[in-house]
Amino acid sequence: EVRLVESGGGLVQPGGSLRLSCAASGFSLSAYDMHWVRQRKGKGLEWVSSFGTTGDSHYPGSVKGRFTISRENAQNSLFLQMNSLRAGDSAVYYCVRSSNNGVFDSWGQGTLVTVSS
């Protein structure tokens, strides 16, 4: 069974940093493109970052230069390092797997990040 479990969310002050983790089981994370998608309270889904099987990474302009996605194959885990956090980054962050055709076929349960003083 494919399972994605996020952790690392919490309360952080504006300007602070946080590192999210996503533990994968039931498949080898290195064989799939992996992503982070966030959802602000009461709002829609927003793509945050992607990590490809070849090690390439992509970000939207809203987080580029502040967020870094990475993968640790030995731990079968995905990470998201978030720096210079702003109130607008407050959201539930989902770890998501995509199949070879770019379809988001498995989602974690999400971890809540709150940026507030």
Place this chain on the structure above:
Amino acid sequence: SYELTQPPSVSVSPGQTATIACSGDNLGERYVSWYQQKAGQSPVLVIFQDKKRPSGIPDRLSGSNSGDTATLTISGTQNMDEADYYCQAWDSGNVVFGGGTKLTVL
């Protein structure tokens, strides 16, 4: 940047057909996926590559994509179909989501 537009809400009576549109420039030239998110839950893939259903998704849900509009159709809508629905496509290596449509089954 590429944008996908969805109506904020759609209402349907039980047993009737619900249609949720997703519009974008020449969207028919891209593959579209649809995700269902019930209250308090994570999103679930329900349609991919415009019209394919993952295993376990009932055939009451169907998709199409042509021109500038992709459509998710739910036939014989049930109370359990009440949820938020998001369309998604790719644009130059970036992921694009529609704003989401809240389906209410009255």
